Each structure stands twice: as C-alpha cells, then as structure tokens.
Amino acid sequence: MALRLDGIAVAASIKQNLRSRVAKLAEQGIYPGLGTLLVGEDPASARYVAGKHKDCAEVGIQSLRRDLPADADAEQIKAAVMEFNEDPACTGFIVQLPLPKGVDANAIIDCIDPAKDADGMHPYNLGELVLHPKGELHTPLPCTPRGVIELLNSYDIDLAGKRVCVLGRGITIGRTIGLLLTRNDVNATVTLCHTGTVDAQRHLREAEVIIAATGRAGIVSADDVAPGAVLVDVGVSRVQDPQSGKWHITGDIDPAAREQAFAYTPNPGGVGPMTRAMLLSNVVEIAERANT
Numbered sequence: 001m002a003l004r005l006d007g008i009a010v011a012a013s014i015k016q017n018l019r020s021r022v023a024k025l026a027e028q029g030i031y032p033g034l035g036t037l038l039v040g041e042d043p044a045s046a047r048y049v050a051g052k053h054k055d056c057a058e059v060g061i062q063s064l065r066r067d068l069p070a071d072a073d074a075e076q077i078k079a080a081v082m083e084f085n086e087d088p089a090c091t092g093f094i095v096q097l098p099l100p101k102g103v104d105a106n107a108i109i110d111c112i113d114p115a116k117d118a119d120g121m122h123p124y125n126l127g128e129l130v131l132h133p134k135g136e137l138h139t140p141l142p143c144t145p146r147g148v149i150e151l152l153n154s155y156d157i158d159l160a161g162k163r164v165c166v167l168g169r170g171i172t173i174g175r176t177i178g179l180l181l182t183r184n185d186v187n188a189t190v191t192l193c194h195t196g197t198v199d200a201q202r203h204l205r206e207a208e209v210i211i212a213a214t215g216r217a218g219i220v221s222a223d224d225v226a227p228g229a230v231l232v233d234v235g236v237s238r239v240q241d242p243q244s245g246k247w248h249i250t251g252d253i254d255p256a257a258r259e260q261a262f263a264y265t266p267n268p269g270g271v272g273p274m275t276r277a278m279l280l281s282n283v284v285e286i287a288e289r290a291n292t
Contacts, residue, residue, distance in 0.1 A: 003155065003263035005232075007147075010154045011273035015059050018277075018284050022060040025287055032287040033062035034118060034280070035084045035093030039077060039103075040070035045096050052094075055276050061283055064090050074103050078111050085113040091290075092118030092140065092283040118282050119143055126176065134184035138289060140282040145177035147274030148211060148232055149186065157230060157263060160187040165207035167252065168214040169194040173234055177211060212252035220253040222260065231257060231264040234271050 034056050036049045053063040066080050084093040099105050114124040120140035128139045168174040181188040193200040204224040212220050213234035235252030251267030258264045
C-alpha cells in the first residue's frame with residue numbers, strides 16, 4: 001500500500017512550531033502581521049483569504065485585511081499595496097490573485113516591497129533564488145514549491161539524484177519549483193513538461209517523482225506512472241459527479257495511479273495545507289530576520 005503524505009498533519013506540526021516562535025518574538029515586543037489584499041468578490045478567493053486569517057489566529061500572527069471592490073482600478077490597487085509597504089504592523093502581505101480583467105497582475109506584484117513579499121513571488125526574490133543555488137537564503141521562498149519539498153522531507157523522502165518530472169509551467173509552482181529542486185541542498189534532476197512537450201507520457205514514466213500542476217483532472221493516468229514513483233498532486237479542479245450532480249475537488253493524478261506508487265499526496269489535503277503553512281513561515285521568518 002502506498003504511503004499517504006498527509007499535508008494536514010504536517011502543516012499542523014509546522015504551525016505548532018510557529019506558535020512557539022511567535023510567542024518568543026512577542027516577548028521581545030515583536031508582533032508579526034500578515035496582510036491580505038482582496039479585490040472583488042470571487043468566492044474561491046474570499047474563502048482562501050479567510051482561511052489564511054484563520055491560520056494566523058491559530059499561531060498568534062496579527063491579521064491585516066484590505067478588501068477593494070471589483071471595479072477598483074490599477075491605481076487604487078497600487079495605493080493599497082503601498083499602504084501595506086509602509087505599515088509597520090505589516091510584516092508581510094499577499095495580493096490575492098486573480099485580479100479583475102484589465103489589471104496587470106505583474107505590475108501590481110512589482111510594487112510589493114520585496115522584504116514584505118509573503119508569497120515569495122516578487123521578481124527580486126525569485127532572482128535571488130536563481131542567483132544562489134547553494135547556501136542559506138535570506139529572502140522569502142515561493143510557498144507552494146517550498147511546501148512540496150517540506151512535505152517530502154517530513155516523510156524522509158530523499159530527492160538527491162532523483163529524476164523529477166514537473167507537469168505544468170504556471171508561475172505558482174511549475175516554473176518555480178525547479179529552482180528549489182535543483183539547489184545543492186536538494187540536488188534533484190528536473191524535467192519540465194508542458195503543452196509543447198513531445199511525448200510527455202514518456203517523461204512521466206521515466207520519472208521517480210511526478211509533480212503534477214496543470215489543473216486538468218486526472219491528466220496523469222496509472223499508465224503514466226512507473227512502479228514505486230512518488231506522486232505529488234498540486235492541480236485543483238472542480239468536477240461534477242454525473243450521477244449525483246454534486247461538485248467536488250479533484251487533482252491532476254488519477255487515484256488509480258496510487259496503486260503502484262511508493263507515496264502520494266491526497267488532493268485535497270496534501271499540498272494545499274502546506275502552502276498555507278509556508279505563507280505563515282515566511283511571515284515569521286521575515287520578522288525573525290528583521291530582529292537579528
């Protein structure tokens with residue numbers, strides 16, 4: 001039976017550690033604060049932001065929330081970003097994506113103070129990750145890629161020398177996780193597959209670790225998976241049951257593929273909780289670095 005990599009349990013352990021670190025900071029008069037900027041009323045984004053503030057309450061991080069109407073223009077959004085940049089109570093913050101049509105998300109992210117980039121997705125911080133493949137990093141790391149590696153580490157899954165196939169080239173993980181996987185302290189060999197890849201199934205079958213992040217339900221079938229592979233399912237899709245008509249969340253990897261895997265992440269309950277835990281970790285680490 002394949003090993004189930006429980007992101008909920010591992011995230012809970014990380015939060016417990018963060019609680020003690022936040023309490024230690026409080027003893028020194030330092031109170032980490034996470035800011036969120038939500039534009040519009042997208043239900044999924046609203047739930048996600050609410051979940052982040054719930055996480056903050058669990059570990060003692062202060063919450064700073066700013067909501068703007070769906071018709072907010074780029075200048076109004078940039079003004080809200082600048083307010084967080086200048087607010088001493090805000091240790092780090094995120095701009096919840098997607099933004100309304102017509103607003104350049106990259107231009108908004110560029111306005112974030114890199115030192116307060118809780119998502120670790122500012123171009124400066126990604127550039128630091130590119131420039132420093134070894135040694136300790138002193139900038140925030142992208143949350144989802146970091147969460148994947150932390151989850152695998154927590155189950156003693158060694159990636160050194162492993163052939164890793166990443167499916168999908170989105171900025172959240174596909175294009176960024178290779179930067180972490182190929183650092184000297186991880187030392188994996190990475191193949192990135194996307195819509196332009198010829199015979200992606202061959203790359204999947206040759207991989208010892210598959211990280212699927214396309215948002216296409218069941219795109220990785222049992223036939224695409226080598227025996228003993230580690231399956232990391234990041235993609236999220238809402239699928240309607242043809243019989244009941246109910247909608248449910250499912251991942252990129254067909255559950256049938258787990259039968260021949262060594263380990264797998266459930267979806268939901270795998271990478272998602274780890275992403276949120278890494279967001280909190282980034283905020284606490286920013287506060288700790290500022291105090292050294």
